[in-house]
Structure formats: C-alpha cells, structure tokens
Amino acid sequence: MSHSIINPQGLHNPVGFGYSHVARASGELVFIAGQYASDGDGHVTSSDFTEQVERSLANLRTALAAAGLDYRHVVQLRTHIVDHDTDKLAIIARLIGEIWGDRPPTQTLTGVAALALPGMLFEIDAIAVSP
Template sequence: MPHTISNPATLHDPVGYGYSHVARVSGELVFVAGQYASDSTGQVTSPDFAAQVRQSFANLAKALAVENLDYRHVVQLRTYIVGHDTDKLAVIGDVIAGIWGGTPPTQTLTGVAALALPDMLFEVDAVAARA
C-alpha cells in the first residue's frame, strides 16, 4: 500500500528518537505516533499528570492537522499511563469528554511502569480515517 510519512513543523523533530509523527496509508487511514506532553524540543512540559494529558491531546491535534484532519476523524485511541489508577482515569475521561462529548472513539488504555522519557506520565496514539 502506498503511504506517506510526515513530521509537522509544529511538533518536535522525532527522528532522533527513532520514529515519525504521522503516516498516511492509501489516502484513507492516518496513523499518529504516540504524542506526549512535549514542547518544540521534545522536552516534557510539566510534571503534573492532568497538564500532561491536556498537552498530549493538543499535540495529537497538531499531528492530525498536518493531514488536514482533526479530532472528528479519530476512530481509535491507545493511551498509556504510568502508575494507572482511577483518579488518572477520571482525568483522561474528562479530557476525552471535552473533545468528543458523548461519542468518543474506540480506546485501549494500558497501565505501564514507564514510558520513553523519565518525566513522561501519559502518551496517546491514534488512528484517523478520512471522511
């Protein structure tokens, strides 16, 4: 299948970390790599879990925008939480409800011991589909 790999200028350059942000397959499906609370240099922006969740979803929006997509096009999320508990689940639920309301995309949540960088507490990746 033909595909295109891209890295939006609005996000940090991930190539040094061994990945790219976005892959479009056959013009229909778009895969977004794990987005975390990173600034333009790839550094984690806050030690606060809720702030990291909000920034991660903001970065997801930036990655989708490179393909002229937005949250409405997301059909699947995968979320990763360091030290998962019900309080953190509530934070994620609130952010997702704020974005998708009563019709969120499918989601698989995984509790993990650690993520790629020591200060990361949350990461989200996505699959989007063109209308």
C-alpha cells in the first residue's frame, strides 16, 4: 500500500516531536495525527479547555485542507482529555455539533492523566476518506 506524508505550512513542524500531521494511504484513506492547541512553533496556546478544543479543531481543519479535504470527509475521531469530566464532555459535544450537526463521525473519547506536552488538556486525531 503506497502512502504520502504531508506536513502543512499552517501547522508547526512535527518531525522533531516524532510524528507527521497527515498520511494519505492508497489515495482514499487519510490519517490525521493528534492535533492540539498548538501555535506555529508547537507551543500550547491557552490554558483554557474550551479554547484548546477550539484551536485543536481549527488545526484539524488545517491538516484536512492540506490533503484537499474538510470536516465532512472525516469518518472517525479519537479524542484524548486530561482529567475528563461531564463538563468537558458537554464542551466537546457542543463544538462537535457546531461542525458536524446531527451527523458527527464515529468517536472514541479517552480520559488520560497527561498528554505529550505540559499544558495540553485536549488532543484529537482523525481518519478521513477522500472522495
């Protein structure tokens, strides 16, 4: 199975962290690495959970666009939340609803003790299908 790797200009360079942002497999499946509230240098942009989710979703949009896709092409999400609780679930559900409405992709949510970098509270990765 052939694949290509894409690290879009609008996101930080992830290679030093040991991953790439986007992998396109067999021309149809596109895998988006965990996106978090990062700026162009990979630094966490906010300590606020809602702002981190919003920025992570914006970064996901940037990664999808680099593969010629958008949110409607996403078939699966995996979300990782530090100190998960129902208040955070409500925030995620609202923001997912604003993007996907009544047809959200499949999703697995995992509560975790910590994520890769200090200050990260939320991370989201995705699988999309290219038409």
